[in-house]
Amino acid sequence: MQIIIHRGTREIGGTCVEVVSGKTRILLDFGMPLGDGRGGEFDERALEGKPTKELIAKGILYPIQGLYRDDAPQIDAILISHSHKDHYGFLKFAHSDVPVYASAGAQKLIDVLNVFIRKEDRLQLPKSTVTVQDRKAFDIGGLSITPYLVDHSAFDAMSFLIVEESSDQSLFYSGDFRAAGWKSKLFDRFVAKPPKDLDCLLMEGTMMEREGGKYPTEQDVYARTTEILKDMTGKVAFACCSGQNIDRIVSFYKAARKAGAVLVIDPYMACVLNAIKSPKTHIPQMDWENVRVFIANYYGHGDVYVSKIADSAYKNLLPDLAHAKIKPVDFAGLDQKALVLMRTSMIPALEKIPGIRGSKMIYSQWKGYLDKGSADALKFKAFLNKNEMDLEHVHTSGHATVDKLKIFAEALNPACLVPIHTEHAGRYQEMFSRVKMLKDGETFDLASAREQK
Ligand SMILES: [Zn+2]
Numbered sequence: 001m002q003i004i005i006h007r008g009t010r011e012i013g014g015t016c017v018e019v020v021s022g023k024t025r026i027l028l029d030f031g032m033p034l035g036d037g038r039g040g041e042f043d044e045r046a047l048e049g050k051p052t053k054e055l056i057a058k059g060i061l062y063p064i065q066g067l068y069r070d071d072a073p074q075i076d077a078i079l080i081s082h083s084h085k086d087h088y089g090f091l092k093f094a095h096s097d098v099p100v101y102a103s104a105g106a107q108k109l110i111d112v113l114n115v116f117i118r119k120e121d122r123l124q125l126p127k128s129t130v131t132v133q134d135r136k137a138f139d140i141g142g143l144s145i146t147p148y149l150v151d152h153s154a155f156d157a158m159s160f161l162i163v164e165e166s167s168d169q170s171l172f173y174s175g176d177f178r179a180a181g182w183k184s185k186l187f188d189r190f191v192a193k194p195p196k197d198l199d200c201l202l203m204e205g206t207m208m209e210r211e212g213g214k215y216p217t218e219q220d221v222y223a224r225t226t227e228i229l230k231d232m233t234g235k236v237a238f239a240c241c242s243g244q245n246i247d248r249i250v251s252f253y254k255a256a257r258k259a260g261a262v263l264v265i266d267p268y269m270a271c272v273l274n275a276i277k278s279p280k281t282h283i284p285q286m287d288w289e290n291v292r293v294f295i296a297n298y299y300g301h302g303d304v305y306v307s308k309i310a311d312s313a314y315k316n317l318l319p320d321l322a323h324a325k326i327k328p329v330d331f332a333g334l335d336q337k338a339l340v341l342m343r344t345s346m347i348p349a350l351e352k353i354p355g356i357r358g359s360k361m362i363y364s365q366w367k368g369y370l371d372k373g374s375a376d377a378l379k380f381k382a383f384l385n386k387n388e389m390d391l392e393h394v395h396t397s398g399h400a401t402v403d404k405l406k407i408f409a410e411a412l413n414p415a416c417l418v419p420i421h422t423e424h425a426g427r428y429q430e431m432f433s434r435v436k437m438l439k440d441g442e443t444f445d446l447a448s449a450r451e452q453k
């Protein structure tokens with residue numbers, strides 16, 4: 001079995017790994033890069049209308065035969081580890097006859113995003129997409145594949161164990177993971193009984209040079225937010241977070257409930273939460289008792305998110321949205337305190353909430369986004385300054401800290417460990433044993449890994 005990391009040996013995001021076993025060829029993730037390689041953000045719009053040949057020549061896409069729309073399909077499967085764009089964002093360039101495999105949660109989150117984004121950016125997963133489940137093995141050609149559900153800031157994220165049946169060679173692809181969320185038990189369960197005799201581990205290292213921070217777990221985010229809500233003298237606090245980070249929304253829901261406050265989500269979040277609603281998982285919904293949905297008149301044309309929902313397959317949610325509605329003026333009459341989850345795009349409507357001057361703002365994403373000085377970050381900071389808000393960073397990472405990575409690598413004890421999804425591959429050698437550094441595009445034969453051990 002051979003592997004080629006087309007992208008990801010030296011960067012976070014844009015992950016794409018090809019696995020070759022005889023005539024069988026599969027991809028692990030087909031992500032869009034996060035950065036442009038010059039310190040800026042990757043510009044998705046610059047790809048529009050460009051032929052794949054040109055994008056391959058520019059080094060944006062990879063020379064993978066039988067993958068792209070304008071090619072005869074020869075790739076047997078694309079396995080998507082989770083619903084973050086840096087792992088699935090290039091799927092739209094793949095031939096629609098190439099089978100895609102992803103968890104039910106990942107499929108739903110990729111799909112619901114289409115309601116809210118530009119037509120050009122939408123991604124329709126093929127109807128034939130295969131749903132993968134935790135520890136339910138399946139075969140593709142001569143490969144046996146076992147997904148493992150992992151704790152990550154993306155809901156229903158997977159790692160993959162891949163075994164070549166003819167040689168018994170094995171590869172484990174960690175995807176993105178952590179041991180700090182509401183599903184941290186998954187990590188403990190995995191390292192207590194990991195797959196045996198592993199030849200190669202592809203392990204993410206987002207946090208190799210990043211501090212764990214003040215709040216190591218979601219439990220800590222929940223506890224601090226509860227304190228903030230209890231201690232504040234004003235009525236409204238805000239939290240800036242991703243509408244797709246389900247663990248974080250759960251933390252905020254729990255904090256609001258504990259503090260006797262209402263949690264205010266927006267129609268986009270309400271729709272996302274509804275998309276992954278299931279009797280098995282206890283995920284907050286807009287019809288829960290202390291949850292409201294913020295609906296406002298944005299630019300004199302009503303609520304921008306509600307109108308998108310009205311034009312989509314989710315339009316049956318409109319009565320529930322109306323029922324849970326809280327308008328900016330309604331905050332004045334609230335008996336309870338409120339925690340409003342927000343994004344920069346909601347600022348024009350948030351400013352209509354009476355008495356927000358001096359209120360608390362929880363920034364609940366990686367602090368690096370704020371420091372980068374993007375247009376979004378500047379708008380956010382201007383909103384804070386204008387309303388004299390009190391900013392506090394309360395966040396925990398979606399990625400494993402170095403101590404957890406060590407536990408993980410030691411448990412799997414692979415014949416070789418290959419750095420991926422990291423900006424600090426060079427540091428792996430100091431921290432882990434039997435590290436094999438690869439370059440993007442280099443072919444590595446797993447037979448040589450076994451010889452090393
Ligand atoms: Zn990632």
Ligand SMILES: [Zn+2]
Pocket residue numbers: 082084152154176398
């Ligand atoms: Zn991720």
